[in-house]
Amino acid sequence: MLAHSRKLSRVAVACLLSLGFWQLGQGAYIPAKAWLAQELMQRAWTRTGSGEVRATPWPWADTWPVARLTARSGDVDLIVLAGGSGRTLAFGPGHLSASAMPGETGNAVIAGHRDTHFRFLKDMQAGELLKLESSKGVQHLYKVIDAEIVDSRKGSLALDTESAMLSLVTCYPFDARETGGPLRYVVTARMLY
Numbered sequence: 001m002l003a004h005s006r007k008l009s010r011v012a013v014a015c016l017l018s019l020g021f022w023q024l025g026q027g028a029y030i031p032a033k034a035w036l037a038q039e040l041m042q043r044a045w046t047r048t049g050s051g052e053v054r055a056t057p058w059p060w061a062d063t064w065p066v067a068r069l070t071a072r073s074g075d076v077d078l079i080v081l082a083g084g085s086g087r088t089l090a091f092g093p094g095h096l097s098a099s100a101m102p103g104e105t106g107n108a109v110i111a112g113h114r115d116t117h118f119r120f121l122k123d124m125q126a127g128e129l130l131k132l133e134s135s136k137g138v139q140h141l142y143k144v145i146d147a148e149i150v151d152s153r154k155g156s157l158a159l160d161t162e163s164a165m166l167s168l169v170t171c172y173p174f175d176a177r178e179t180g181g182p183l184r185y186v187v188t189a190r191m192l193y
Contacts, residue, residue: 034116037091041065041079048135054082063088066095067102068133069110076120080132084111093117099159099167102132103140103191107165109157114185118170121147124187132166142166142189153182164191 040057045065047055054064067080081094088094093112100106112118130142149172157167165188172185 031116033090034092034113038079038117041081041092045079049137057091063091063094066135067110069093070131070133071120071124071128078112078117080110084109089113093168099157100164102134102166103138103164105162105164107157107159107161107167108132109159109167109169111169114170114172114174114176118168119174121168121170121185121187122174124168130166130168130189140164141192143192144187144189146186146188148186148188150184150186151182152184157186165189166191 037057044055044057045068048065056062056064063081063083065079066082069078069080070076078093081088081092082097084094084096089111090113093110095102096109096111099109102108114121124144124147126144126146128144130144131139132142133139157169168187168189170185171179171181172183174185
């Protein structure tokens with residue numbers, strides 16, 4: 001009876017350890033995927049700089065790098081992908097095709113997830129600088145002029161602006177337990193050059 005009880009205890013401990021490791025893996029999956037995707041996209045970005053058109057980060061990708069966003073004196077360094085679908089945003093920030101391209105007159109809109117790539121927006125302040133490099137290697141410097149919470153059911157972003165603007169958009173609140181919701185956190189910046 002005692003041997004049976006010990007064996008049962010070992011099985012229970014093994015099951016609990018397995019469950020614990022599974023939970024840790026689940027929690028690490030999205031950040032790990034985001035990190036790996038950025039590594040693959042950095043390589044695609046290098047190929048883009050070498051002249052490859054629509055350099056996909058992996059063979060089955062339906063998106064490609066269109067810009068490189070740096071902020072916080074280089075602490076944030078992200079490859080921006082073409083498109084704003086959920087599939088694209090799972091791997092990195094996406095440039096919305098209906099908006100202006102970075103550096104052009106109009107509002108360039110880039111969306112990203114609040115819990116991975118665009119988490120840094122939570123602490124963004126007016127006056128901070130953002131650098132956006134185009135796929136052609138041209139660098140543009142933007143200065144943050146505003147950060148606001150917008151209800152997506154009632155508001156919209158202006159796309160046809162007279163000067164070159166940049167809007168970084170993510171879901172809000174940053175610490176929400178559930179995905180989705182109508183609120184968006186929008187950081188707006190004006191191009192300096």
